[in-house]
Amino acid sequence: MSKVLIIGGGAAGMFASIFAARNGNEVHIFEKNEKLGKKLFITGKGRCNITNACDMDTLFANVVTNEKFMYSSFYGFTNQDVVDFFENAGLPVKIERGNRVFPQSDHSSDVIKTLEKEMKNLGVQVHFYTTVKNVAAENGSFSHLVLADGSKVTADACIIATGGLSYQTTGSTGDGFEFAASLGHTITDTAPSLVPIETKEDFVPQLMGLSLRNVQATIYNGKKEIFSDFGEMLFTHFGVSGPLIISASAYVGKMLGKGKELKLVIDLKPALSEEQLDARVLREFEENHNKQFKNAVNSLFPAKLIPVMVALSGIDPEKKVNIISREERQHFVHLIKHLELTLTRLRDYKEAIITRGGVKVKEVNPSTMESKLVRGVYFAGEVLDVDALTGGFNLQIAWSTGYAAGSNIW
Known part of the structure; x- marks a missing residue:
């Protein structure tokens, strides 16, 4: 004994x-x-x-x-x-x-x-x-x-x-x-580790409290993919959180800790290919052909996300959808599949699991x-x-x- x-x-x-x-x-x-x-x-x-x-x-x-x-x-x-x-x-x-x-x-x-x-x-x-x-x-x-x-x-x-x-x-x-x-x-x-991550973009605080379900999140160091998974994430006043991001932090912490910035790419519609999504957006435009662009995408996104996506699209919000060009529409479709954020640093131990x-x-x-x-x-x-x-x-x-x-x- x-x-x-x-x-x-x-x-x-x-x-x-x-x-x-x-x-x-x-x-x-x-x-x-x-x-x-x-x-x-x-x-x-x-x-x-x-x-x-x-x-x-x-x-x-x-x-x-x-x-x-x-x-x-x-x-x-x-x-x-x-x-x-x-x-x-x-x-x-x-x-x-x-x-x-x-x-x-x-x-x-x-x-x-x-x-x-x-x-x-x-x-x-x-x-x-x-x-x-x-x-x-x-x-x-x-x-x-x-x-x-x-x-x-x-x-x-x-x-x-x-x-x-x-x-x-x-x-x-x-x-x-x-x-x-x-x-x-x-x-x-x-x-x-297992902690929320801060981002650089100034539009992120506008999305605070918005939870996205069934999205694909991929993180790149330059062209190298270092994390990719499907699930749920959350926007905060400082950046991103939620199950997907918490898991990602375990893989990206070392790089962010060394002062590197990484690219987070969010696919908002991972169940659809770009071609399928283009057809869906085209259908929305046709059904709302006399509406302004800013009012014609309500069914595509949660309410909080609409003004941000409209602004990031580069399309004039007042433009009628029936005169939006094919190139503009395809750029918008690409944005929906590739919403980019810059990851800057992990939150501290107070928020770490x-x-x-x-x-x-x-x-x-x-x-x-x-x-x-x-x-x-x-x-x-x-x-x-x-x-x-x-x-x-x-x-x-x-x-x-x-x-x-x-x-x-x-």
């Missing part, structure tokens, strides 16, 4: 504590907040998207950074294992669109309560309002923690599960990166999550340089790495 200290009472820390305690260890969690799972509470808009019920290939495909590192832990504790764990613990789940798994109650608090009940049954001791200041090692092995009040806590093993830098109000302030660095670990460049970057995974054993540099030190969750798309994939990383760390301490 070992004494195990876990820094951070989020998803990864709680999960690690359960499996470390199941091995008969004495387990302590140090949590700087007044309660456990503060970030877990707000995930999935308060409903908690526990995992994703996809096949394993899809699971790996949704990991953006270092998916190979996740091979052992994903197979060691799969998405089905997560579902089984919660259902066996008395929390029924349901599967929704995109294979997203939620508690049937739609309350993230029930997920936290389920974990807390398991921890209590196993005798896990939780120390609230307790800030860890330092993780100390001696002779290449974990030695003790130093708390904010200066006291030392010695133990056999330590799991760093502090999260990243996103949602800092929940306590994720990058402490784990400092602990890891002080032990000799490399911290890769960190940045917000996760942090990209963290403890370099080459310095961590992928099967056990133990540090390759310091015996008895383990990592779990967002503190690692692993990140994924939305849909339950980041929580799956937390569960799988938490399980790997906790279950490998005896």
